[in-house]
Amino acid sequence: STIMVLNGPNLNLLGSREPAQYGYETLTDVEVMCRDAASALGHDIDFRQSNHEGILIDYIHEAGRRIKEGEMLGVVFNPGAYTHTSIALHDAIKGAEVPVIEVHISNVHAREAFRHHSYISSVAAGIVVGMGVQGYVLGIQGLVHKMKQA
Numbered sequence: 001s002t003i004m005v006l007n008g009p010n011l012n013l014l015g016s017r018e019p020a021q022y023g024y025e026t027l028t029d030v031e032v033m034c035r036d037a038a039s040a041l042g043h044d045i046d047f048r049q050s051n052h053e054g055i056l057i058d059y060i061h062e063a064g065r066r067i068k069e070g071e072m073l074g075v076v077f078n079p080g081a082y083t084h085t086s087i088a089l090h091d092a093i094k095g096a097e098v099p100v101i102e103v104h105i106s107n108v109h110a111r112e113a114f115r116h117h118s119y120i121s122s123v124a125a126g127i128v129v130g131m132g133v134q135g136y137v138l139g140i141q142g143l144v145h146k147m148k149q150a
């Protein structure tokens, strides 16, 4: 089945944005890594990015419907800065009953205090933090492993 890999605001700038924090790989490089990791496990990737909170919410709802139809496994989600602000994304994940693995490229806990709280973590099935872009691959593997146990 399909795994949605969802990226929030500013992640379209990956590779050129604060490379000391996020590295030199682009979002297209991440997409290739995700497709390789998923296909090795017999899954497909639906890879998306939006800078808009409402669009991310619509994608979570879509994932919820596709999960209920048995066509999607869950979502690997880097919500970017909306992690620290968005009650609406928290509610969407809860309301649509979507298994979400929260991914942060950087170790948010070693950075500014405003990055230490996440509105997503309490509704996430798992969290990958500070593992660089490899975190997306770990997130995919973790989601597949978790859903086999469920």
Ligand code: DQA
Binding pocket: 009, 010, 011, 078, 079, 080, 081, 082, 083, 103, 104, 105, 106, 107, 108, 115
């Ligand atoms: C991020 C961490 C967030 O605090 C930041 O706003 C991002 C990226 C990460 O992947 O490390 O945009 O989610």
